Amino acid sequence: MNRNFFVITLVTALVVGLCLAAAHAANQGPDRIDIFGGQSGNVPFPHAQHQDRIKECNVCHSVFPQETAAIEKMKEAGMLKPKxxxxxxxxxxxxxxRKMGKPHGPVTCKTCHVK
Ligand code: HEC
Ligand code: HEC
Ligand code: HEC
Known part of the structure; x- marks a missing residue:
């Protein structure tokens, strides 16, 4: 095999690999997510707003993975208790x-659950 061809192929593979890795790391999920909330109604969740404020993904995602409908699936599988x-x-x-007098999200049922 031509040596230049080999080098070019190798470099191309490397670049494609790095791009895929970057795209994966950059999956922030949707800006807003409609979380399944049972009979009380679903919960419209401003995901991007929380990411901006909280920075550390694992504050939430240590309990459920960064996947579509992860909470609902885990509850169905009995791996996570409802609520x-x-x-x-x-x-x-x-x-x-709220206790610290800072801006805070909703704390009453109907300000989170929407029917
Ligand atoms: C305040 C809590 C919270 C924080 C912080 C958070 N997430 Fe999420 N994320 C959620 C919730 C809730 C869901 C929805 C899970 C479900 O639908 O069951 C979700 C879902 C996702 C999904 C899947 C979206 C989909 O529906 O396909 C991705 C990807 C994701 N998050 C990435 C991130 C990343 C990256 C960060 C950090 C930069 C982050 N999240 C920080 C709460 C959070
Ligand atoms: C800050 C937003 C928020 C508030 C306030 C809130 N909820 Fe929820 N609720 C959620 C989210 C998100 C879920 C889905 C995740 C879970 O089950 O933990 C949920 C899940 C539930 C479920 C389980 C649904 C199921 O079938 O799995 C019930 C029942 C429920 N909420 C009732 C209530 C009641 C009653 C109140 C008021 C006392 C309330 N919620 C207040 C966000 C909220
Ligand atoms: C670690 C802290 C933290 C966690 C965990 C968290 N939130 Fe929040 N939430 C905030 C803060 C801070 C605000 C912004 C308050 C403000 O700026 O008015 C907020 C605001 C909100 C708002 C109002 C957004 C608006 O338009 O004003 C909703 C709805 C909300 N949160 C839902 C949720 C739900 C549902 C969950 C659980 C899946 C959750 N939050 C988890 C800190 C948190």
């Missing part, structure tokens, strides 16, 4: 912020 994310993440953080 656990709601109580231990959403409401907990909003109440802590």
């Amino acid at each position: 656990k994310v709601m109580n231990l993440q959403c409401i907990k953080c909003h109440k802590e912020d």
Whole structure:
């Protein structure tokens, strides 16, 4: 095989690989997500706004993966209790912020769940 051809092929493969890796790391998910909320109604969630403020993805994603409908799937599989994310993440953080007098997210049922 021609040596130049070999080098070019190798470099191309490397560049394509790096691009794919960058695209993967850059998957921020949608700006807004409609979270399944059972009989109380779904919860419109401003994802991008939280990412801007919180920075550390794992504040939330340590409990569920960065995948579409992850919470609903885990609840269906019995791997996550209903209302656990709601109580231990959403409401907990909003109440802590409220207690400290900072701008905070909603803490009452109907300001999160929309029918
Ligand atoms: C305040 C909590 C919170 C933070 C912080 C957060 N996420 Fe999410 N993310 C969620 C929720 C809730 C969902 C929806 C899960 C579901 O639909 O069951 C989600 C879903 C996603 C999804 C899948 C979206 C889809 O529907 O296809 C991706 C990708 C994602 N997040 C990436 C990130 C990244 C990257 C960061 C950090 C820069 C981040 N998230 C920070 C709460 C958060
Ligand atoms: C900060 C937003 C927020 C508030 C406030 C809130 N919820 Fe939720 N709720 C959610 C989210 C997000 C989910 C889905 C994740 C989970 O099950 O933890 C959920 C899930 C639920 C579920 C389980 C649904 C299912 O079938 O899996 C019930 C029931 C529920 N909420 C009732 C309530 C009631 C009643 C209140 C008021 C006392 C309330 N919620 C307040 C965000 C909220
Ligand atoms: C670690 C802290 C934290 C967590 C966890 C968190 N939030 Fe928030 N949330 C905030 C802050 C801060 C605001 C912005 C308050 C403001 O600027 O008015 C906010 C605002 C909101 C708002 C109002 C957005 C608007 O348009 O004003 C909604 C709805 C909301 N959060 C839902 C949720 C839901 C649902 C979850 C759980 C999946 C969640 N939040 C988890 C900190 C958090």
